[in-house]
Amino acid sequence: MTKPFIAELVKRMSLREKAAQMTQLTPLFFGLEEDMDLTGPLGEKQLKPDDMKHVGSVLGVYDASKFIRLQRKHLEENPYGIPLMNLCDVTHGLRTVFPIPLAMGCSFDMEAVKQSAAVAARESAYMGIHVTYAPMGDLVRDPRWGRVMESPGEDTYLNARFVESMVAGFQGDDPRSPEKVGACFKHFAGYGAAEGGRDYNTVDLSRGVLREYHLPAYLAAVRAGALMAMTSFNTVERIPATVNKWLLRDVLRKEWQFAGAVVSDFNSIDEVICHGVAADGKEAAYKSVTAGLDIEMMSTHYLNELEQLVAAGEVNEALIDQSVIRVLELKDRLGLFENPYKDCDPAKSEEVNLSPEHRRIARDVARKSIVLLKNEDVLPLAKRGKIGLAGPFAESRKVLGGWWALGKAEECVSLKEGLIQAAPGVEIVTAMTGELERIRNGGDVKDEVADAVDTLRDCETVIVAVGEHMEDTGEACSKTELRLSPNQRKLIEALSEAGKKLIMIVFSGRPLVLEEAEARSAALVQAWFLGNESGNALADVLFGDYNPSGRLSMSFPRSIGQIPVYYNRLNTGRPQKSESDKDFVSSYLDSSNSPLFPFGYGLSYSRFEYSGLSLSEDALTASVQVENVSSVGGTETVQWYIRDIAASVSRPVKELKHFEKVSLQAGEKRTLHLKITKEMLSFYADSSSDPVFEPGEFQIMAGRHSEDISGITVRIEEI
Ligand code: BGC
Numbered sequence: 001m002t003k004p005f006i007a008e009l010v011k012r013m014s015l016r017e018k019a020a021q022m023t024q025l026t027p028l029f030f031g032l033e034e035d036m037d038l039t040g041p042l043g044e045k046q047l048k049p050d051d052m053k054h055v056g057s058v059l060g061v062y063d064a065s066k067f068i069r070l071q072r073k074h075l076e077e078n079p080y081g082i083p084l085m086n087l088c089d090v091t092h093g094l095r096t097v098f099p100i101p102l103a104m105g106c107s108f109d110m111e112a113v114k115q116s117a118a119v120a121a122r123e124s125a126y127m128g129i130h131v132t133y134a135p136m137g138d139l140v141r142d143p144r145w146g147r148v149m150e151s152p153g154e155d156t157y158l159n160a161r162f163v164e165s166m167v168a169g170f171q172g173d174d175p176r177s178p179e180k181v182g183a184c185f186k187h188f189a190g191y192g193a194a195e196g197g198r199d200y201n202t203v204d205l206s207r208g209v210l211r212e213y214h215l216p217a218y219l220a221a222v223r224a225g226a227l228m229a230m231t232s233f234n235t236v237e238r239i240p241a242t243v244n245k246w247l248l249r250d251v252l253r254k255e256w257q258f259a260g261a262v263v264s265d266f267n268s269i270d271e272v273i274c275h276g277v278a279a280d281g282k283e284a285a286y287k288s289v290t291a292g293l294d295i296e297m298m299s300t301h302y303l304n305e306l307e308q309l310v311a312a313g314e315v316n317e318a319l320i321d322q323s324v325i326r327v328l329e330l331k332d333r334l335g336l337f338e339n340p341y342k343d344c345d346p347a348k349s350e351e352v353n354l355s356p357e358h359r360r361i362a363r364d365v366a367r368k369s370i371v372l373l374k375n376e377d378v379l380p381l382a383k384r385g386k387i388g389l390a391g392p393f394a395e396s397r398k399v400l401g402g403w404w405a406l407g408k409a410e411e412c413v414s415l416k417e418g419l420i421q422a423a424p425g426v427e428i429v430t431a432m433t434g435e436l437e438r439i440r441n442g443g444d445v446k447d448e449v450a451d452a453v454d455t456l457r458d459c460e461t462v463i464v465a466v467g468e469h470m471e472d473t474g475e476a477c478s479k480t481e482l483r484l485s486p487n488q489r490k491l492i493e494a495l496s497e498a499g500k501k502l503i504m505i506v507f508s509g510r511p512l513v514l515e516e517a518e519a520r521s522a523a524l525v526q527a528w529f530l531g532n533e534s535g536n537a538l539a540d541v542l543f544g545d546y547n548p549s550g551r552l553s554m555s556f557p558r559s560i561g562q563i564p565v566y567y568n569r570l571n572t573g574r575p576q577k578s579e580s581d582k583d584f585v586s587s588y589l590d591s592s593n594s595p596l597f598p599f600g601y602g603l604s605y606s607r608f609e610y611s612g613l614s615l616s617e618d619a620l621t622a623s624v625q626v627e628n629v630s631s632v633g634g635t636e637t638v639q640w641y642i643r644d645i646a647a648s649v650s651r652p653v654k655e656l657k658h659f660e661k662v663s664l665q666a667g668e669k670r671t672l673h674l675k676i677t678k679e680m681l682s683f684y685a686d687s688s689s690d691p692v693f694e695p696g697e698f699q700i701m702a703g704r705h706s707e708d709i710s711g712i713t714v715r716i717e718e719i
Helices: 004-012 015-021 049-053 064-077 101-106 110-126 146-150 156-171 207-223 245-255 271-275 281-291 301-311 317-333 346-352 356-369 415-422 446-455 486-497 515-519 534-542
Strands: 023-025 057-059 085-088 182-188 228-231 261-263 371-375 386-390 427-431 461-467 501-507 523-526 608-615 621-628 634-644 655-664 669-675 696-705 708-716
Touching: 004 317, 015 023, 015 049, 015 301, 015 317, 049 064, 064 346, 085 317, 101 110, 101 146, 101 156, 101 356, 110 156, 110 346, 110 356, 156 182, 156 207, 156 655, 182 207, 182 245, 207 228, 228 245, 245 281, 261 317, 271 281, 281 301, 281 317, 301 317, 356 534, 386 415, 415 427, 415 461, 415 534, 427 446, 446 486, 461 486, 486 501, 486 515, 501 515, 523 534, 608 696, 608 708, 621 634, 621 655, 621 696, 634 708, 655 669, 669 696
Parallel strands: 023 057, 057 085, 182 228, 228 261, 386 427, 386 461, 461 501, 501 523
Antiparallel strands: 371 523, 608 621, 621 669, 634 655, 634 696, 696 708
């Protein structure tokens, strides 16, 4: 039921005013700058100065005082007293920057993920931000795509848990409460499947695959109560998501009962013309509004075309009213009609931004996101003696990753700073640590490399901090080369040839191709981009003050040619039986099928052993024993996978269905259980909306990671 005051407002508004309410523009348009006239941006978008007082939302005011000025001006001018809504991209922290989402996915710690979102919400709320354009639920299998850094990874189940935890952290029980913001999940739908990993590229998925793998994370956001949804740039079944009626009306609204507002992505209504499914702005507006797209971000076809479309009888005004109602209801759910400034408070904003408490939480989340990939007994390091430190990330503070909101490099802790702080007694010898910019280039580094080897001659162990430039990750940062740059490879080669024990730390926003680096390292640590507390979190892990517990949220390919490589694949009719089996089976002549590091993989300073996988009498509870067989206490992520052996459609060789983090003291043993549910055994048999359960044999698997599990087969007729 629409609240009477909202219905009343809609009744009083003209069509053009309604179209403006459905429009979102950047601050540039709102006259806070001096030179607002019709020869500037307003003119380009064919806006009339009068339109601005009716525009419903602003994209990206990251300043509390500025927002107060803007809202005050807006309320003075808007005849209905409808407040402006401020939406920003706060994806992994605002001023306190957390690890990139792909890294946070590796924590497998949903409490930590939720906490990071709660900190981001607090900082955002005091800054006058009402909704964040997060979480991103796009499932990713192609590390060439720069936006994998924004995703929780390649697994449907993990992504869904991640997304719902983020929504809970941002919104709390009620987004209008203090220190909370609304969440807008994105990019609906399937954006992560861009062909060739090239951003904005075509997506072509069967409905079964879309439903099975890609949609569940968005559905989880809806179920968690996210207030908004954003469409994606790509096509789905050759129709851009922004105007895709099946996605927006049938799936999102009808099946999932999503009642919140849907926003386009940046300019994506206009891009429908480029996609070739609308001849002009009028047709683009027609298709978007009839598909149920409520808010147009950064193009103005609604403003310029909706009036005529209604006048010509092509669009029913009732449809427009529905969208305006959704926009006003959103403002109401955020409490903006009662308090248009919500928590906005410049002094409070200053106080909470990057507060010691927020930094403490960021450090904790960061160390949980680090993944130890290899360790030939060189880690943890002793806090004494001499250690070498080389590579472009050794002293760099450019460790925020893409979408760093208001994070500042100068407020980040570099690796070297973290090491010194943690172990002041260690002598650190640095070499070739400069010129981060040169990561991108080859260049002749022969002399520098020779000097580095010479400088480090007395260091038996050398930490080499390498990776990709943080600005090579995120939107529009697709790549076709994922190995370390040639100059970094030369440094690694020379140090390794000089007989050094190399502890390689990799900073990246995506899985890189690390086969060569791995072969030359004694220890390999995936650091991703960890945000402000990067150096401290890494030092915690390197010196063993924190026992690493991260597990990969995305497989690491051996080569570009293997992509996509992901664990929950189908079996094919000719699966490979062993590495050497290459005869007319599904394999590569020149490579293994397996990734370098699989999904779920990650080491600890402890060692865990699994035993006694068994089933209860009714076969609906599986149990497994996990024992810490080492002398150090640590945390294991117990992973449960299921395979449906024969069904009406081919089913993945395994799918993660549950995970649990357990902390075990040295020698401690615990029994863990999986309660098998119908949902875990069900799947999308065809393109219809409901998952089905088909009786038969299932394999229930438990273990350390997707390639190290043991299984037990069970017949389940009924559940
Ligand atoms: C991105 C979105 C983002 C929006 C607003 C777009 O380019 O695809 O993820 O929320 O810009 O900044």
